[in-house]
Amino acid sequence: MKKYFISAFLVLISISSWAQVGTVKGRVIDSEGQPIGFANIILKNTTHGTSSDGQGYFSLYNLPEGSQALHVTAIGYESIEQGAVISANKETSLEITLVESITQLQTVEILGRTEKSYANTTSFLATKTSTRLEDIPQSIGYVTKELALDQAAFRVNDVVKNISGVNQFSFYNDISIRGFRVRGQQNSGNLVNGMRAFTSFWKQQLIPHIERVEVIKGPASALFGNASPGGTINRVTKKPLKEQRQSISATVGSFNTFRTLGDFTGPMSKDKTLLYRLNLGYENSGSFRDLQFDKNLIIAPSFSFLPNERTRLNFDIVYQGSEGRLDRGHAVFGDGDLFSVPVTRALNASNDFLKEESINATISLRHQFSENISLNSIYMRSSYVEDLLEHRTANAFATLGDGSMDPEQVEMRVFIRKRDWNNDNFNNYFNFDFETGVLSHKLLVGYDYFQQLLEPGGSQLQARGYLTADRSSMINSFNPDNATAYALDSDGNPVPNVPHFDLTDPTANRLRDMSDYIYQTNLFPQSRLRTHGIYLQNQITLGDLQLLLGLRQEYFYDELNYKTENEEFVTQSALIPRLGMVYSLSSRVNVYATYTEGYQPQTASIINDPNAGGPFDPLTSNLIEIGTKTNWFDGRLNATLAFYRLVQQGELYSANDPSNPDLQVQIGEEEAKGIELDIIGRITENWSVIASYSYNDAVITESDDESEVGRQKPNAPEHTGNIWTKYVIDQGMFKGIGIGLGANFVTERFGSIVRTDNPPLFPGYELVDAAIYYQVDKFQIQVNVNNIFDKTHWVGGYDFIRAFPGAPRNVMTTVSYTF
Known part of the structure; x- marks a missing residue:
């Protein structure tokens, strides 16, 4: 009888317990509504929990009746506690949204x-x-x-x-x-x-x-x-994502443009601890400029390994291969009329080429030792190979026998060059989060090392100048007072080593016979530069006030003629401070101020180059900036307004010496003062906008040439502005149609040659672009029309022999599919 009562009592307890439990089913998503797989959902203060599946769904059974708290975590997202009211013998539904971590x-x-x-x-x-x-x-x-x-x-x-x-x-x-x-x-x-x-x-x-x-x-x-x-x-x-995404696209358009892209990402393991991404790109396009073309190939795989919440490892490679020709710009007649020669005219010969190849390989590790201490360690190997043959200007018009210039013919030279660089970049830093009284600190302590190596074999064959009387050698420039030293044609003009480019000749881009050119060899001896940097940074928070204090000690070592008896060694160093402050006036408005200094050492190749005219001092700079950052429409639209003063000492400019195109001069001081406004984001969910405006008064303030003081810096427009907006119809019979419209303007600019009484002036321009989109499910087609009004313009320029025209009206059609 006793055993009977005990058994019956246990059955009643079991029935009672079962009657007081419930079930929770739901889904974990991100702020964009995308599922978060393998998130952990645990009943607070217990070990009772589960994980979401690949689509973010989860189920928890046998939860006690009443108000409960679920602790929800996922890699890359802020952890939250989600409340749930459990009803006995009933199912509770939840949708849990996690926000991407900004820690x-x-x-x-x-x-x-x-x-x-x-x-x-x-x-x-x-x-x-x-x-x-x-x-x-x-x-x-x-x-x-x-x-x-x-x-x-x-x-x-x-x-x-x-x-x-x-x-x-x-x-x-x-x-x-x-x-x-x-x-x-x-x-x-x-x-x-x-x-x-x-x-x-x-x-x-x-x-x-x-x-x-x-x-x-x-x-x-x-x-x-x-x-x-x-x-x-x-x-x-682009880095791997935790959800599966694939997209492919193809673009065809003006100038015989063809491009195709692929982007594939997702998890490689069920628990999403191993992720991958593969980006592929190919381009084969022409240009509005004669003889110009681009063939580009990009292969960019990336892998992320996240074994636990404390350790993250990433490895990615970017390979880029490129073929084309080097376009040295638009040359016009000597009077400087930018419209005197068609903007399509390039100065290449059809046997010119430029081949480049680069590889960036990066491995990065982050480990969280504790909640407040973490380590980041990053290594990147970067390589670049250049193989070049070009007919290019000698930065001057052809010289006639009396020493005057022919305004319709450009003096030319030829480069045949090969160079190969390898870079090593190593960066390690610790983050310490701690508090001292009412102050919160985010302390950064780091060390980085950088090495750049110009590999053996770097060299260049150069043909330039005018032939000597016996045509056995060349002289860089023609001196009419010593005309008998030169070979002269029937008109008494010096014979160029490389034939001049006749701007009036429609066949001037033909194949060039280079066998008769007289070359000189320029060597780029193996060289190495290294930098070591030790830096500290502390981000301090006191209520609504945040301070940023930074300091770096930089050591720069440069070696020319590396590993030879003629090795030259240059050492430079600098102590570089940074100060900043942010104050929150409200949840929508922050104001800030900053002071920081800059340092750019001149490389040994410049310092010791006899043609450049060195040695030169390093470049130093400092910035004072104040501004405000705001957000509107519930944080969807952000704006930054900045006021700044930027000063630099020691910039190098060409001396504009026809007898030595490599000669440089060092300007004493330059100053830029200005205002900038940037607005970016979404006004509504289907209406995006980006707009910017800049006023920049950038001038030379100190120079040994008084005529340059107060002159606008090269290619530094006083005013620039841009707006682009896109609106997508999300309902009705026109659902899926989008319209994009934009405009930008740039005011007039000086060219980059400043050592002249009348530097070249390039006009300002205003351009209008537009686009139309149509999307159905995962398929989209878009048509972009750039420079709608076919405005002839120049994006920059050195002088009237090297001006850089922008593209005329062009149309690009892109078809893309996401799956």
């Missing part, structure tokens, strides 16, 4: 960006921590991949017009920021994922594998060492 989880950008608009909320460039843009005491401009796709942009130069204070300097990988130049083949101002990368100077950088292009305005030397004073351009590569 230091992605300090090295291991995971892909999940935002899908023109706006971006965080930056890793400006502080080397994941910081909200509104909390950074400096102006940060950017263009996301969504905007680039909407504008059918393929290169960095295509998108910089969207950022205030940034414009093209030339055809090349050559950008002006606040009136100061950032160019390729230098390690100051071009970054990939925050690391210095060696890039081509001649070809604009491609962006089909790029998540966003960022520009930190002003010198960033306190974090990156050698940096351009105007700003630093960072290209963030």
Whole structure:
């Protein structure tokens, strides 16, 4: 009987327990409504839990009746506690939304960006921590991949017009920021994922594998060492996502353009600890310029390994191969009439070529030792190969026998060149989060090392100048007072080593017989430069006030004639401070102020080049900036207004010496003062906009040539502006149709040669672009029309022999499919 009562009592307890439990079923999604797979959902203060499946769905059974709390976590997202009211013997439905983490989880950008608009909320460039843009005491401009796709942009130069204070300097990988130049083949101002990368100077950088292009305005030397004073351009590569996404697209259009792209990403394991992404791009296009073409191939695989919430590892490679010709610009008649020669005319011969190849390989590790201490370690190997044959100008018109110039013929020279660089970039930094009383600290302590090596064999054959009387050698320039030393034609004019380019000859681009040219050899001896940087940064928070204190000690070592008996060694160093403040007036408005200094050492190849006229001092700069950052429409639309004063000492300019085109002069001081406004985001869910305006008064303030003082800096327009807006109809019979419309303007600019009484002046321009889109499910077709009114314009220029016209009206049609 006793056993019977015990058994019956246990059955009653079981029935009672069963009657007091319930079930929760639901789905975990992100802020864009996309499912989050393998999120952990745990009943608070217990071990009872489950994980969401690949589509974000989950089920929890046998939960106690009443109000309960679920702890929800997922890699890359902020953890939350979700309340749930459990009813006995009933099923409760939940939809749980997680927000992408803006803590230091992605300090090295291991995971892909999940935002899908023109706006971006965080930056890793400006502080080397994941910081909200509104909390950074400096102006940060950017263009996301969504905007680039909407504008059918393929290169960095295509998108910089969207950022205030940034414009093209030339055809090349050559950008002006606040009136100061950032160019390729230098390690100051071009970054990939925050690391210095060696890039081509001649070809604009491609962006089909790029998540966003960022520009930190002003010198960033306190974090990156050698940096351009105007700003630093960072290209963030696309990273793996936790959900499966694939897309392919093809573009055809004007100038025989054909492009095709592929983007594939997702998990490689069921638990989403191993992710992949593969970006592919191919371009075969012509140009509105004679003989110009581009063949480009991009292969960019990336892998992320996330074994636990404390450790993240990323590996990515970007291979780029390019073939084309080097376009040195538009030459016009000697009177400087920009319309005297068609903008289509290039000065190449048809046997010219330019072949380039670059590889960037990066491995990055983040480990969280504790809740408050983490380590980031990043290594990038960057290589670049250049193989060039070009007929180009000697930066002068042809010289006649009496010493005068022929305004219709351009003096030419030939380069045959091969060079090969390898870069190593190693960056390590610790983050410490701690509190001292009422102050919260985010302390960054780091060390980085950079090495750039010009490999053996770098050399150039150059044919230039005029033939000697016996035609056995050449002289760089013609001196009419010593005419008997030169070979003369029947008209008494000196015979050029390389035939002049006749701007009136429609067949001047023909094949050139180079066998009779007399060459001299220019060697680029193996060289190595190295930098070591130790830096500290503390982001301090006291209520609504945030302070940023930074300091870097930089050591620069440059070796010319590396590993030879003639090795030359140059050492430079600098202590670089940075101060910043942000104050929150409200949840929508922050004001900020910053002071930072910049440092750019002159490389040994410039310092010791006898043709350049050195030695030269390093470039130094400083920035004072104040501004405000605001957000509207529930945070969908962001705006930045900045006021700045930027000063630099020591810029090098060409001396404009016809007898020595390599001769440089060092300007004493330059100053840029201005105002910038950037607006970006969405007014409504289907109405996106980006707009910018810049007033930039960039002038030379000190020079040994008094006539230059007060002169506008080269290719530094006083006013630039841009607006682009896209509206998508989301209901009714026209659902899926979108319209894009934009305009940008640039005011007149001087060319880059300043050592002349009348520097060339390039006119301002205003351009209008438009696009129409149609999307059905996962298929989209878009048509972009650029320069609708076919405005003839010049994006920049050195002089009237090297001007850089912009493209006439052109149409691009893109078909894309996402699956």
